[in-house]
Amino acid sequence: xxxDSAQVTQxxxxxxxxxxxxxxxxxxxxxxxxxxxxxxxxxxxGLEYEADTQDLYAGASVGWDTPLPLDGSRMRYxxxxxxxxxxxxxxxxxxxxxxxxxxxxxxxxxxxxxLLPFYRRAADLLGVTQPIEAGTFAGNxxxxxxxxxxxxxxxxxxxxAAIWRVGNEYRETLSRAxxxxxxxxxxxxxxxxxAAGTSVVHAQARSLSGKAFKVIAKRFVLACGGxxxxxxxxxxxxxxxxxxxxxxxLVGRFLMDxxxxxxxxxxxxxxxxxxxxxxxxxxxxxxxxxxxxxxxxSEQFQRDNQxxxxxxxxxxxxxxxxxxxxxxxxxxxxxxxxxxxxxLGTDLWTILRNxxxxxxxxxDRLTKNRAVRRRLxxxxxxxxxxxxxxxxxxxxxxxxxxxxxxxxxxxxxxxxRTSGEKLVKLFAAELGRIKAARVQLDHxxxxxxxxxxxxLRGGEHHIGTTRMANDPRTGVVNTHCRIHxxxxxxxxxxxxxxxxxxxxxxFTICALAIRLADHLKQQG
Amino acid sequence: MGRRxxxxxxxxxxxxxxxxxxxxxxxxxxxxxxLFDNPEFVRAxxxxxxxxxxxxxxxxxSPARLPDLLRAHSGAIEHDxxxxxxxxxxxxxxxxTEARICAxx
Numbered sequence: 001x002x003x004d005s006a007q008v009t010q011x012x013x014x015x016x017x018x019x020x021x022x023x024x025x026x027x028x029x030x031x032x033x034x035x036x037x038x039x040x041x042x043x044x045x046g047l048e049y050e051a052d053t054q055d056l057y058a059g060a061s062v063g064w065d066t067p068l069p070l071d072g073s074r075m076r077y078x079x080x081x082x083x084x085x086x087x088x089x090x091x092x093x094x095x096x097x098x099x100x101x102x103x104x105x106x107x108x109x110x111x112x113x114x115l116l117p118f119y120r121r122a123a124d125l126l127g128v129t130q131p132i133e134a135g136t137f138a139g140n141x142x143x144x145x146x147x148x149x150x151x152x153x154x155x156x157x158x159x160x161a162a163i164w165r166v167g168n169e170y171r172e173t174l175s176r177a178x179x180x181x182x183x184x185x186x187x188x189x190x191x192x193x194x195a196a197g198t199s200v201v202h203a204q205a206r207s208l209s210g211k212a213f214k215v216i217a218k219r220f221v222l223a224c225g226g227x228x229x230x231x232x233x234x235x236x237x238x239x240x241x242x243x244x245x246x247x248x249x250l251v252g253r254f255l256m257d258x259x260x261x262x263x264x265x266x267x268x269x270x271x272x273x274x275x276x277x278x279x280x281x282x283x284x285x286x287x288x289x290x291x292x293x294x295x296x297x298s299e300q301f302q303r304d305n306q307x308x309x310x311x312x313x314x315x316x317x318x319x320x321x322x323x324x325x326x327x328x329x330x331x332x333x334x335x336x337x338x339x340x341x342x343x344l345g346t347d348l349w350t351i352l353r354n355x356x357x358x359x360x361x362x363x364d365r366l367t368k369n370r371a372v373r374r375r376l377x378x379x380x381x382x383x384x385x386x387x388x389x390x391x392x393x394x395x396x397x398x399x400x401x402x403x404x405x406x407x408x409x410x411x412x413x414x415x416x417r418t419s420g421e422k423l424v425k426l427f428a429a430e431l432g433r434i435k436a437a438r439v440q441l442d443h444x445x446x447x448x449x450x451x452x453x454x455x456l457r458g459g460e461h462h463i464g465t466t467r468m469a470n471d472p473r474t475g476v477v478n479t480h481c482r483i484h485x486x487x488x489x490x491x492x493x494x495x496x497x498x499x500x501x502x503x504x505x506x507f508t509i510c511a512l513a514i515r516l517a518d519h520l521k522q523q524g
Numbered sequence: 525m526g527r528r529x530x531x532x533x534x535x536x537x538x539x540x541x542x543x544x545x546x547x548x549x550x551x552x553x554x555x556x557x558x559l560f561d562n563p564e565f566v567r568a569x570x571x572x573x574x575x576x577x578x579x580x581x582x583x584x585x586s587p588a589r590l591p592d593l594l595r596a597h598s599g600a601i602e603h604d605x606x607x608x609x610x611x612x613x614x615x616x617x618x619x620x621t622e623a624r625i626c627a628x629x
Contacts, residue, residue, distance in 0.1 A: 433602075
């Protein structure tokens with residue numbers, strides 16, 4: 001059932017209390033439902049976006065010159081950040097799980113083989129129909145892979161989920177579920193632990209209008225995203241002064257994201273049919289079977305050259321698009337995504353004013369004479385080296401509930417840049433070798449400073465702040481995603497990833513959440 | 525000219541033009557990168573090579589045309605890409621042979 005916190009008349013008792021109704025929280029809830037567990041899901045927001053709830057996500061961003069936006073990159077209502085998710089699914093590479101001597105703090109305590117069955121179940125949850133273990137362009141018409149030297153570079157794939165907005169998709173299921181109690185407008189204000197800090201006794205919840213209640217459960221699952229999971233553990237400090245599970249000062253540390261930055265532009269060779277297959281701007285609009293090709297270092301190259309597992313992909317080069325084409329692309333994307341264009345009137349007027357630019361492009365498209373010689377941008381999606389000093393802290397500012405807001409210090413290192421630079425240069429040389437395209441590196445790539453230009457952005461993938469490790473001195477959660485220091489508090493989400501890979505995280509988040517649910521099913 | 529002769533001549537002319545266009549569209553046997561299609565770009569690239577890599581510049585300018593030089597050295601260009609003999613000129617990754625040619629024409 002779904003109800004509002006205003007309807008809660010007494011403390012709630014259940015088997016498992018899940019905090020957060022994003023992809024991770026819902027994946028755990030839907031799986032546990034199959035085992036007949038009594039579940040309570042606490043959601044801070046309502047069924048739709050509300051500005052005052054969203055404001056609870058505001059915080060300070062310090063550190064890197066490009067701040068990591070805290071309230072715009074996450075959504076605080078039913079469905080969580082799936083409400084701003086682009087639907088990109090991918091599985092991590094084998095090398096992501098292995099300790100790499102050239103990447104400090106690397107290695108997962110679980111293997112890829114262990115996670116694969118859960119990826120398959122995550123594919124069902126998110127409506128991914130592609131064969132996730134063997135990426136291929138097969139079934140995507142005439143698209144062909146670049147014949148790269150596989151000793152150096154490989155093509156990897158991301159798949160488009162059919163189910164993006166998990167809240168919308170599973171709302172009816174949750175409404176009908178008799179064993180799931182989804183409570184809206186219920187903010188977690190503290191995870192109350194026993195005197196020894198070894199067990200969560202109850203979750204204290206409160207609405208913005210002041211309605212307070214407790215959830216008493218056998219087990220608790222934090223599923224609030226990479227920043228909020230850490231923040232909650234840190235501000236739940238009425239018993240343990242440094243926060244829950246923070247005996248080794250690890251909660252909030254090792255914050256990673258995927259630095260995204262254009263590094264070069266590319267001119268495809270005459271008649272080349274391979275390069276357009278890697279243009280995400282084109283493929284993203286394919287309604288069925290969307291597939292996104294990226295290029296990464298081969299594993300062997302990573303070992304031999306001690307680089308991170310970063311990726312590059314191609315997008316339309318903004319400079320090639322005038323106002324008219326940009327407006328038509330916005331309308332087309334909205335149409336294919338099934339949403340109403342935000343500024344339809346303005347965009348149509350822009351197209352009319354620039355008909356001289358738009359008409360030839362439409363003609364090219366209709367006649368299949370794609371502008372193959374059109375420039376594309378080469379964009380980096382980098383793995384970040386885990387860094388203890390990149391972290392989530394509590395700021396001195398407080399939100400409407402009186403809780404300390406998050407302060408994020410996202411740090412980027414020289415290794416992050418070096419690997420990206422090496423990758424784009426290698427890719428450029430390979431494209432020349434196979435006569436697919438010629439590449440112009442952006443000016444800053446050839447300079448030692450700055451480390452990254454001002455237009456660097458994070459992928460809004462907040463990773464690593466409650467990292468997984470066998471040893472409580474090196475990680476916050478164990479292999480079952482249970483906080484080492486406690487016997488009944490678990491974490492779901494990308495905060496448990498020890499390393500970030502280049503791959504978008506949501507698919508792995510769901511796989512790990514389903515794996516966690518299987519573990520919880522076996523508990524009493 | 526009678527109507528029949530005019531139609532015949534027109535068809536012959538159209539056929540001839542079509543044939544010639546088709547011949548022009550036939551793929552070249554030797555690959556030449558699209559990068560060198562623009563003479564202004566090639567001139568700028570050559571100037572940059574002469575400035576930043578003078579050791580690559582020969583004593584005399586070549587009288588040959590750029591496409592002919594690129595065709596004649598296509599094997600060396602391929603070899604450069606295989607072996608990583610590359611230069612970044614104004615950000616463009618070109619082979620050392622291509623850089624020499626641009627500086628020479």
